[in-house]
Amino acid sequence: MILGDYLRIDPEHAVMSARIGETAERVWESFAGDRERLQLTAESIRANAAVAPMRGSDLEDGIEFDEGRILTRIHLDRERNATLVATKKRLVMTQTGRLECEACGFDFVKVYGDLGEGFAECHHTAPVATLNPGTNTRLTDLCILCSNCHRMMHRLMCRNSTFTTPAHLRRYIK
Ligand SMILES: [Zn+2]
Ligand SMILES: [Zn+2]
Numbered sequence: 078m079i080l081g082d083y084l085r086i087d088p089e090h091a092v093m094s095a096r097i098g099e100t101a102e103r104v105w106e107s108f109a110g111d112r113e114r115l116q117l118t119a120e121s122i123r124a125n126a127a128v129a130p131m132r133g134s135d136l137e138d139g140i141e142f143d144e145g146r147i148l149t150r151i152h153l154d155r156e157r158n159a160t161l162v163a164t165k166k167r168l169v170m171t172q173t174g175r176l177e178c179e180a181c182g183f184d185f186v187k188v189y190g191d192l193g194e195g196f197a198e199c200h201h202t203a204p205v206a207t208l209n210p211g212t213n214t215r216l217t218d219l220c221i222l223c224s225n226c227h228r229m230m231h232r233l234m235c236r237n238s239t240f241t242t243p244a245h246l247r248r249y250i251k
Pocket of ligand 2: 156199200201227230231
C-alpha cells in the first residue's frame with residue numbers, strides 16, 4: 078500500500094496529483110534523489126530484521142528515523158551496549174579528565190558534584206543506513222553527549238538522519 082503511495086508521487090509514474098501522508102512524503106523526499114543511500118538502507122534493514130526482529134514498541138517517545146523502526150532501534154541498542162559505553166567513557170576520562178558534552182560542553186560533575194561523577198551519555202554517530210549486524214561499533218563511532226543534547230540529537234536525526242554528529246547539533250545551539 079505504501080509503495081503504491083510512492084508510485085502516485087513519483088514523477089516518473091505519477092498518474093494523478095495525489096497527496097500522501099506527511100511521513101511518507103518526508104521519506105520520499107529523503108530518499109528519492111539518493112538511490113545509493115536508499116539501497117544501503119534497504120540492505121541494512123533486511124540484514125538487521127533477519128537477526129533482530131522488532132519487539133513491540135520499544136523506541137524512545139516519538140523517535141523514528143526515516144530509515145524506519147528496525148534501524149532506529151538498532152541505533153538505540155548500540156548505544157545501550159554497556160561495555161562499549163563504559164570503555165568509551167574511561168578513554169575520554171583518561172584523555173581529558175572529564176566527561177564533557179561534545180555539543181554544549183555540559184559537565185555533570187560541574188553542576189551536580191560527586192552525584193554526576195562518571196555520568197554522561199554516548200551517542201552513536203554512524204549513519205543508521207550503515208548499521209549492519211556484521212559490523213561492530215568502534216569507539217570512534219561514539220561521542221559523549223549530555224542527556225538533553227542526546228535527545229535533541231535524535232530529534233535532529235528524525236528531521237535528517239544524515240545529521241548524526243555533535244557538530245550538526247552545535248549549529249542549532251548557536
Ligand atoms: Zn549537551
Ligand atoms: Zn544516539
